[in-house]
Amino acid sequence: KNEVEQSPQNLTAQEGEFITINCSYSVGISALHWLQQHPGGGIVSLFMLSSGKKKHGRLIATINIQEKHSSLHITASHPRDSAVYICAAGGADGLTFGKGTHLIIQP
């Protein structure tokens, strides 16, 4: 069974700061997912990547398959980025989720 660890668990930063959230997993995967969950809201898929790097707006996700590690970066962070960010390791069937990183961006 895959073990997925995220760090930090909680992160509070000022508006404009560069944010990095880390994720490591124990077993080889087919894809790594980054998800966003707002309080009381549903889960939105941000990225799915199996190698290299992806960018969407101010969000960047990278993965190192050899080291079994992925990072999610947010540039020029904004209060509306405040949410729980979850990484999930995709295998042959469902996803194994990390516990999430609770991000608060203060104005």
Add this chain to the structure above:
Amino acid sequence: GAGVSQTPSNKVTEKGKYVELRCDPISGHTALYWYRQSLGQGPEFLIYFQGTGAADDSGLPNDRFFAVRPEGSVSTLKIQRTERGDSAVYLCASSSGGSLNTQYFGPGTRLTVL
């Protein structure tokens, strides 16, 4: 087209009762997943359907939990003899199939067992 929908959005029941939670996936998506998220935790996998069949039900916690997808579209998660520990948000997701496809999540059903 509509996204993944789940009904009801909230369900309050008494210990020992039977509940059914429904998931309507995105039209045409062959893969359907059920997850459970307890307060303060990340979601955990319950069961995965490919078409009508359960491809992997290893995440179902015990035999009180059962899920069906008889026509390969709508799925129902059934919980018998509910216990307080079953209280959680039950999430459904669908994808066009395969582990390299993005999963689209529904809003979840919040189940509270009193």
